[in-house]
Amino acid sequence: MNIDADLFKKLSFFTEPEFKEELLKHGQLASFNKGDVIVRDGQYVKFLPIVLKGAIRVYQQKEDREILLYYVRAEETCTMSLAAAYFNNQSSSHGIVTEPAEVLIFPASLIDQWQLKYPSWNRYVMNMFRRRYDELINSFEGIVFDPISVRVLEYLQNKAAKENSSTIEISHQQLASELGTTRVVISRILKDHEKQQKIKLYRSRIELL
Amino acid sequence: MNIDADLFKKLSFFTEPEFKEELLKHGQLASFNKGDVIVRDGQYVKFLPIVLKGAIRVYQQKEDREILLYYVRAEETCTMSLAAAYFNNQSSSHGIVTEPAEVLIFPASLIDQWQLKYPSWNRYVMNMFRRRYDELINSFEGIVFDPISVRVLEYLQNKAAKENSSTIEISHQQLASELGTTRVVISRILKDHEKQQKIKLYRSRIELL
DNA sequence: TCAAAACGGTATCAAAAGATACACAAGCAA
DNA sequence: TTGCTTGTGTATCTTTTGATACCGTTTTGA
Numbered sequence: 001m002n003i004d005a006d007l008f009k010k011l012s013f014f015t016e017p018e019f020k021e022e023l024l025k026h027g028q029l030a031s032f033n034k035g036d037v038i039v040r041d042g043q044y045v046k047f048l049p050i051v052l053k054g055a056i057r058v059y060q061q062k063e064d065r066e067i068l069l070y071y072v073r074a075e076e077t078c079t080m081s082l083a084a085a086y087f088n089n090q091s092s093s094h095g096i097v098t099e100p101a102e103v104l105i106f107p108a109s110l111i112d113q114w115q116l117k118y119p120s121w122n123r124y125v126m127n128m129f130r131r132r133y134d135e136l137i138n139s140f141e142g143i144v145f146d147p148i149s150v151r152v153l154e155y156l157q158n159k160a161a162k163e164n165s166s167t168i169e170i171s172h173q174q175l176a177s178e179l180g181t182t183r184v185v186i187s188r189i190l191k192d193h194e195k196q197q198k199i200k201l202y203r204s205r206i207e208l209l
Numbered sequence: 210m211n212i213d214a215d216l217f218k219k220l221s222f223f224t225e226p227e228f229k230e231e232l233l234k235h236g237q238l239a240s241f242n243k244g245d246v247i248v249r250d251g252q253y254v255k256f257l258p259i260v261l262k263g264a265i266r267v268y269q270q271k272e273d274r275e276i277l278l279y280y281v282r283a284e285e286t287c288t289m290s291l292a293a294a295y296f297n298n299q300s301s302s303h304g305i306v307t308e309p310a311e312v313l314i315f316p317a318s319l320i321d322q323w324q325l326k327y328p329s330w331n332r333y334v335m336n337m338f339r340r341r342y343d344e345l346i347n348s349f350e351g352i353v354f355d356p357i358s359v360r361v362l363e364y365l366q367n368k369a370a371k372e373n374s375s376t377i378e379i380s381h382q383q384l385a386s387e388l389g390t391t392r393v394v395i396s397r398i399l400k401d402h403e404k405q406q407k408i409k410l411y412r413s414r415i416e417l418l
Numbered sequence: 419t420c421a422a423a424a425c426g427g428t429a430t431c432a433a434a435a436g437a438t439a440c441a442c443a444a445g446c447a448a
Numbered sequence: 449t450t451g452c453t454t455g456t457g458t459a460t461c462t463t464t465t466g467a468t469a470c471c472g473t474t475t476t477g478a
Contacts, residue, residue, distance in 0.1 A: 060346065067350060083339040115324060115331045122324045129338040130292040136345050137269065141276060143352055144389050147464070171425065180353050185465065187426060203425065203474065356434070380455060394435065396456060412444065412455065
């Protein structure tokens with residue numbers, strides 16, 4: 001694979017020519033398989049990832065339950081890593097590859113300089129922070145105001161829209177993890193939705209009607 | 210009041226001399242009373258506030274219920290305003306003064322340049338984003354994992370610690386708003402806590418034991 | 419091929435939280 | 449004072465969610 005060509009198709013919002021050079025010079029392309037661990041709770045973050053392809057699930061682990069923060073997808077970076085790297089802190093989150101990923105990796109020490117040199121980088125960082133924050137607010141609202149039955153449906157519709165397909169490959173257990181509840185609750189609710197002809201259930205697969 | 214002296218006592222983490230000059234040159238000191246509206250949902254954000262004293266409550270309004278995002282206190286800025294100003298977006302939140310406030314106000318157009326010129330500003334912004342994000346995660350965790358009874362107690366203890374006093378001036382209705390629930394629920398829970406000798410209730414006042 | 423693991427359905431029970439309604443007290447303003 | 453607003457206590461009822469348990473089916477891998 002030719003890094004140069006593909007890189008700038010993906011990261012076209014980094015506009016400064018010198019910045020592009022730096023990206024090429026300092027960036028390293030890494031491939032990860034599903035299940036690979038990118039960061040672990042407690043680790044110091046020395047490298048900043050920018051995802052080109054695939055998805056990384058970022059979540060926090062507290063006792064037995066977990067909180068999903070976000071997925072890092074193409075063109076995105078992990079704001080938790082960014083902040084931890086910038087302040088030389090330990091990560092408070094886990095990052096695990098859920099879709100085979102290609103990731104650009106940069107030494108954390110560059111962030112400082114980039115901020116001062118490249119407006120497009122600044123914009124990018126601000127935008128990422130804003131988006132992650134908005135995402136979290138949205139989840140927050142969902143939990144406070146919407147019953148799980150609604151959140152399940154929204155999750156499915158959302159996912160279907162993203163993947164441009166009316167069937168979604170996911171088990172009840174996974175769904176429960178995403179929404180922060182238990183498998184039994186999800187199964188019960190999905191069955192209800194099926195009775196109301198909103199969805200159709202298969203093994204590890206849900207079809208939206 | 211002498212702006213210069215007080216300003217740099219408060220904002221000592223802005224280290225660059227030229228930056229200090231800029232702060233003095235472009236900053237305007239404004240005073241607000243309790244209840245004053247700083248930003249409204251839908252408004253374009255043309256000015257960036259840095260609070261020197263007091264507190265501003267930032268929240269989102271959805272239908273009849275509201276979501277508390279954070280309070281902007283001394284030395285802090287409002288990340289929602291910051292992002293909205295930077296991207297020239299409308300605010301999606303409300304900001305209302307809850308403790309008489311003194312606020313430094315800067316034209317939003319400066320943010321861009323500051324990012325490129327002043328490392329300490331960069332650090333400040335990153336830190337604010339990180340903190341707000343962490344705060345939100347914490348609330349999130351609370352809602353997902355802790356029963357309201359626990360969250361009420363934590364809220365009170367937290368507030369008591371901040372104000373360095375074992376009595377807190379707050380009505381049940383206000384508490385309900387802060388925690389995203391209803392008055393009746395709060396009254397019920399507070400009474401329970403009182404029976405367990407954890408607190409003592411007065412009109413619009415709660416004493417921690 | 420056979421056993422274990424993953425997946426899903428469902429019943430029962432309990433707990434948490436919200437909705438509603440009503441009563442009374444304290445503070446405030448005309 | 450009188451009436452209005454705000455604050456609080458509490459009872460009742462319902463809904464939502466979670467916990468537990470048990471069962472059968474499908475998939476997977478040794």
